[in-house]
Amino acid sequence: MMIHQLSREEALPMELLLLADPSERLIRDYTARGTSYVLEKDGKVIGVYVLLPTRPDTAELVNVAVDEAYHGQGWGKQLVLHAIQEAKQQGYRTLEIGTGNSGVNQLALYQKWAFRMVSIDRDFFLRHYEAPIFENGIQVTDMVRLEMDLV
Known part of the structure; x- marks a missing residue:
């Protein structure tokens, strides 16, 4: 297993990125502004995340995605832990992450890793996506924002 910038x-692993975000337009925007990292296993890219500077001393972890054939094997956790270490090494003091209101599994995991809920961006997914998105049988409307102190 190797994670590298x-x-x-x-080429961006667009198929993987689209697993976590259905908008290729938004993906191209934030990948152009951020730094993408990929997880390779046996020479195949199976995971990705993007570290996006947002404010002084702050970065956002966006689009953590793992190939569906590798779900449930801890690869997502490896990506998040790598992102935390990478953000620390780059001198960020705060790491943000956002997920849809219906992402109950993601919310639980992020809080286990010491992210704390800080705000809700109401109607984020209604404003930024043309088609409705559903997850766990719930329409994704709001972005739940979490952050972690890195110092």
Whole structure:
């Protein structure tokens, strides 16, 4: 297993990124502004995340995605832990993450890793996505924002 920064010359793993975000337009926007990291196993890219600077001393972890064939094996956890270490090494003091209101599993995991809920961006998914998104049988409307102190 190896996690490494994707160079600007390497193609984005769009299929993986679309697992976590159905908008290719938004993906292209934040990957252009952030740094993408990929997880390779046996020479195959099976996971991805993006570290996006948002404010001084703050970065957001966006689009944590793992190939569906590798779900439930701890790869998502490895990506998040790598992102936390990477943000610390880059000198960020705060790491943010956001997830849909219906992402109950993600909310539980992020809180286990010491992220704390700080706000709700009401109607985020209604404003930014053309088609409705459903997860766990619930329409995704609001973005739940969490953050972690890195110092």
